[in-house]
Amino acid sequence: MPRPSVEAERRAQILRATCEVLAEVGLRALRVSDVAKRAGTSNGTVHYYFANKREVVHAAFDDNFTRSIERRRPIFDSGEDPKARLRAFVRSYLPDSPETVQAWRVWMELWSEALREPELQDLNERVYGEWRRIVAAVIRDGQAQGMLRAGDAVELANQLIGMIDGLAIQVLVGSRSMTVARMSEVCDAFLRDLES
Amino acid sequence: MPRPSVEAERRAQILRATCEVLAEVGLRALRVSDVAKRAGTSNGTVHYYFANKREVVHAAFDDNFTRSIERRRPIFDSGEDPKARLRAFVRSYLPDSPETVQAWRVWMELWSEALREPELQDLNERVYGEWRRIVAAVIRDGQAQGMLRAGDAVELANQLIGMIDGLAIQVLVGSRSMTVARMSEVCDAFLRDLES
Amino acid sequence: MPRPSVEAERRAQILRATCEVLAEVGLRALRVSDVAKRAGTSNGTVHYYFANKREVVHAAFDDNFTRSIERRRPIFDSGEDPKARLRAFVRSYLPDSPETVQAWRVWMELWSEALREPELQDLNERVYGEWRRIVAAVIRDGQAQGMLRAGDAVELANQLIGMIDGLAIQVLVGSRSMTVARMSEVCDAFLRDLES
Amino acid sequence: MPRPSVEAERRAQILRATCEVLAEVGLRALRVSDVAKRAGTSNGTVHYYFANKREVVHAAFDDNFTRSIERRRPIFDSGEDPKARLRAFVRSYLPDSPETVQAWRVWMELWSEALREPELQDLNERVYGEWRRIVAAVIRDGQAQGMLRAGDAVELANQLIGMIDGLAIQVLVGSRSMTVARMSEVCDAFLRDLES
DNA sequence: CATGAATGAGGCTTCATTCAT
DNA sequence: GATGAATGAAGCCTCATTCAT
Numbered sequence: 001m002p003r004p005s006v007e008a009e010r011r012a013q014i015l016r017a018t019c020e021v022l023a024e025v026g027l028r029a030l031r032v033s034d035v036a037k038r039a040g041t042s043n044g045t046v047h048y049y050f051a052n053k054r055e056v057v058h059a060a061f062d063d064n065f066t067r068s069i070e071r072r073r074p075i076f077d078s079g080e081d082p083k084a085r086l087r088a089f090v091r092s093y094l095p096d097s098p099e100t101v102q103a104w105r106v107w108m109e110l111w112s113e114a115l116r117e118p119e120l121q122d123l124n125e126r127v128y129g130e131w132r133r134i135v136a137a138v139i140r141d142g143q144a145q146g147m148l149r150a151g152d153a154v155e156l157a158n159q160l161i162g163m164i165d166g167l168a169i170q171v172l173v174g175s176r177s178m179t180v181a182r183m184s185e186v187c188d189a190f191l192r193d194l195e196s
Numbered sequence: 197m198p199r200p201s202v203e204a205e206r207r208a209q210i211l212r213a214t215c216e217v218l219a220e221v222g223l224r225a226l227r228v229s230d231v232a233k234r235a236g237t238s239n240g241t242v243h244y245y246f247a248n249k250r251e252v253v254h255a256a257f258d259d260n261f262t263r264s265i266e267r268r269r270p271i272f273d274s275g276e277d278p279k280a281r282l283r284a285f286v287r288s289y290l291p292d293s294p295e296t297v298q299a300w301r302v303w304m305e306l307w308s309e310a311l312r313e314p315e316l317q318d319l320n321e322r323v324y325g326e327w328r329r330i331v332a333a334v335i336r337d338g339q340a341q342g343m344l345r346a347g348d349a350v351e352l353a354n355q356l357i358g359m360i361d362g363l364a365i366q367v368l369v370g371s372r373s374m375t376v377a378r379m380s381e382v383c384d385a386f387l388r389d390l391e392s
Numbered sequence: 393m394p395r396p397s398v399e400a401e402r403r404a405q406i407l408r409a410t411c412e413v414l415a416e417v418g419l420r421a422l423r424v425s426d427v428a429k430r431a432g433t434s435n436g437t438v439h440y441y442f443a444n445k446r447e448v449v450h451a452a453f454d455d456n457f458t459r460s461i462e463r464r465r466p467i468f469d470s471g472e473d474p475k476a477r478l479r480a481f482v483r484s485y486l487p488d489s490p491e492t493v494q495a496w497r498v499w500m501e502l503w504s505e506a507l508r509e510p511e512l513q514d515l516n517e518r519v520y521g522e523w524r525r526i527v528a529a530v531i532r533d534g535q536a537q538g539m540l541r542a543g544d545a546v547e548l549a550n551q552l553i554g555m556i557d558g559l560a561i562q563v564l565v566g567s568r569s570m571t572v573a574r575m576s577e578v579c580d581a582f583l584r585d586l587e588s
Numbered sequence: 589m590p591r592p593s594v595e596a597e598r599r600a601q602i603l604r605a606t607c608e609v610l611a612e613v614g615l616r617a618l619r620v621s622d623v624a625k626r627a628g629t630s631n632g633t634v635h636y637y638f639a640n641k642r643e644v645v646h647a648a649f650d651d652n653f654t655r656s657i658e659r660r661r662p663i664f665d666s667g668e669d670p671k672a673r674l675r676a677f678v679r680s681y682l683p684d685s686p687e688t689v690q691a692w693r694v695w696m697e698l699w700s701e702a703l704r705e706p707e708l709q710d711l712n713e714r715v716y717g718e719w720r721r722i723v724a725a726v727i728r729d730g731q732a733q734g735m736l737r738a739g740d741a742v743e744l745a746n747q748l749i750g751m752i753d754g755l756a757i758q759v760l761v762g763s764r765s766m767t768v769a770r771m772s773e774v775c776d777a778f779l780r781d782l783e784s
Numbered sequence: 785c786a787t788g789a790a791t792g793a794g795g796c797t798t799c800a801t802t803c804a805t
Numbered sequence: 806g807a808t809g810a811a812t813g814a815a816g817c818c819t820c821a822t823t824c825a826t
Contacts, residue, residue: 031796033796044812111369112222112308151385159386162358166363167362173320175324177321178324186355203785227819227820239820240788240789249822434809435800436801444800500703503699504697507614507693544777550755554750554774556750558754562753565699577743620818621816631792632819636790641816787825792821
């Protein structure tokens with residue numbers, strides 16, 4: 001009888017820890033030993049599961065994305081109307097909970113790193129491709145129902161997603177003029193202009 | 197008459213070099229010796245001009261911003277109509293020249309770093325405050341002339357600026373779906389919707 | 393009837409593997425896990441059979457020697473005349489087959505290690521003592537039969553054995569001037585000078 | 589005015605230290621920090637002069653050879669007769685002084701390592717090529733003067749050099765049957781057989 | 785002004801060894 | 806008998822920083 005896979009458990013544990021440390025101190029200052037400590041294991045154990053620091057971090061980026069998708073699935077599976085789904089989508093990206101803030105910070109680290117890491121570029125591509133498709137579909141849905149104004153759905157999706165990213169950065173970077181509340185209003189204004 | 201101190205020149209040289217290295221390898225991998233080599237000086241000289249690595253990098257971020265502003269001043273000082281100025285503004289942010297790409301990459305490094313560096317948060321605040329004011333003013337100008345539709349000018353400025361940042365990241369990160377051309381179209385679509 | 397313990401087989405397997413790895417990467421780079429992999433077992437199993445790395449390696453050195461002796465026994469048990477036996481002896485030491493090369497390489501590792509390991513010095517002593525006795529006996533035999541010239545048999549044996557070792561090193565180290573063929577000639581010349 | 593090259597000094601210091609450590613603990617156990625301590629510097633300084641451990645060690649092997657040659661130059665430049673020069677040559681290789689023992693031990697480390705390091709194979713080739721040429725020349729000289737018996741000089745040189753290497757190993761490895769005295773006798777016997 | 789030799793703290797990584805299963 | 810997950814000690818190497826010149 002196979003031992004209840006301790007492997008998967010430990011791996012997940014380490015990845016969760018990596019995301020936490022990543023969000024807290026950034027990739028630049030992330031030490032493998034920080035990850036180990038946070039995961040409650042030894043330095044060597046981290047390397048038992050991952051070939052090197054780079055692998056841990058990349059896997060953590062991937063994990064961050066997966067959990068991020070998971071958290072949002074209910075929104076799109078909900079039977080609500082397109083406008084409501086878009087608003088829920090935007091709301092889910094507001095960096096207002098520790099969980100969301102952590103996810104965002106990890107993404108910001110990913111972006112800098114992705115500038116030189118094809119593997120991360122691929123991850124980014126997959127993620128954004130998915131968002132664009134989903135959001136565009138919702139928009140098209142809304143247009144079909146006459147709830148949203150005409151216009152290239154993909155283009156509008158790109159506007160919305162870009163806007164969310166750009167504004168989130170400002171919020172995360174602690175801008176006094178761009179707070180979570182302000183970000184929410186700005187995005188909602190965009191959504192309102194989409195209506196009718 | 198003593199030559200105007202060679203110091204200023206050396207400093208500028210080092211900052212320029214830092215921005216280059218920053219854009220090329222990222223802050224995480226930036227070594228003081230890389231900067232020195234790029235600046236054509238010695239390791240020790242960098243420390244002669246700057247107390248430590250952090251100082252060099254922060255000064256470089258500041259320098260990157262200053263030169264960035266400088267490059268765009270003509271756009272807003274031009275006597276063109278608001279719509280044209282907005283379009284020129286957007287165009288100037290497309291990461292299509294080596295110079296612009298470098299500036300963007302440096303900004304991306306700044307963002308990650310600013311998450312934990314109040315000094316950089318301040319710099320970001322100054323910069324974005326300025327952009328918002330300028331863009332909002334142009335929009336208001338356009339609205340006053342009846343060229344742009346009604347709406348909170350600051351809100352619209354935030355939408356545009358956020359969108360530019362978010363899309364630029366995708367371009368820089370090498371997205372195959374978000375190229376410079378695509379980014380240009382998406383932003384132009386937004387501007388068009390502003391008109392009438 | 394219980395199968396003769398699988399233990400002996402496993403042990404032999406591991407020792408064989410150790411010799412192979414030893415010859416391939418050297419003692420310096422030999423890792424227990426390499427041995428395990430080569431032996432087709434697990435890391436832990438090696439430690440089940442041997443207290444520690446040192447033990448495995450020493451046992452492997454011993455095994456290398458034993459198999460080396462075994463391979464040469466036919467030469468001295470053959471009923472051929474002394475000159476022929478000496479020539480066969482030399483020939484058997486030419487590093488011209490994978491098997492012989494491996495044995496030589498393992499010996500070379502042993503020598504470096506023996507500089508600080510009394511246990512290996514003892515092994516070396518046993519081996520060389522045996523060779524000297526055997527070769528000296530053959531020489532004495534040849535002298536008795538009037539086939540070889542006079543001279544201290546042990547001294548001549550030492551000359552021959554030393555020469556073989558020294559030349560083999562050069563061959564193994566890839567000398568372009570000291571090839572297997574050259575080594576063969578040089579040794580044969582020595583043997584010829586022994587004749588009369 | 590150029591500073592009196594501290595560089596060369598330090599480098600030599602480090603190489604000397606490396607040879608000592610190499611002879612004492614062997615390459616396998618050699619730690620960069622041992623070298624640093626022995627050289628009276630810091631761990632980092634060693635890496636300031638050499639890219640990595642491998643470089644230090646290779647340079648040390650080279651240094652060991654150079655100094656070894658230097659020590660023997662007088663023997664061949666002496667005006668003595670060929671027989672005397674050969675005897676002096678042999679004597680200079682007897683591992684009877686700390687200096688010579690150290691040199692030999694370093695060579696033994698080199699051999700194991702050279703099995704996988706082309707760079708060291710080249711070094712070995714240069715050295716042995718030189719010895720062969722020198723010794724063969726002396727032998728030819730002796731033959732011309734009628735002091736040594738006929739025979740291929742290079743072949744005889746190879747016999748002598750091989751013998752010295754092989755016997756030295758036994759001495760260094762602490763053989764009770766092959767002491768320095770015994771080695772001396774065995775080689776002298778070979779030289780005597782060369783005469784007339 | 786400028787240099788570059790020197791340092792040492794600290795990080796990543798390797799790997800023999802242990803031990804629960 | 807055998808495994809492989811886990812450990813932690815220890816080594817190599819990097820690199821910001823210092824300082825004598």
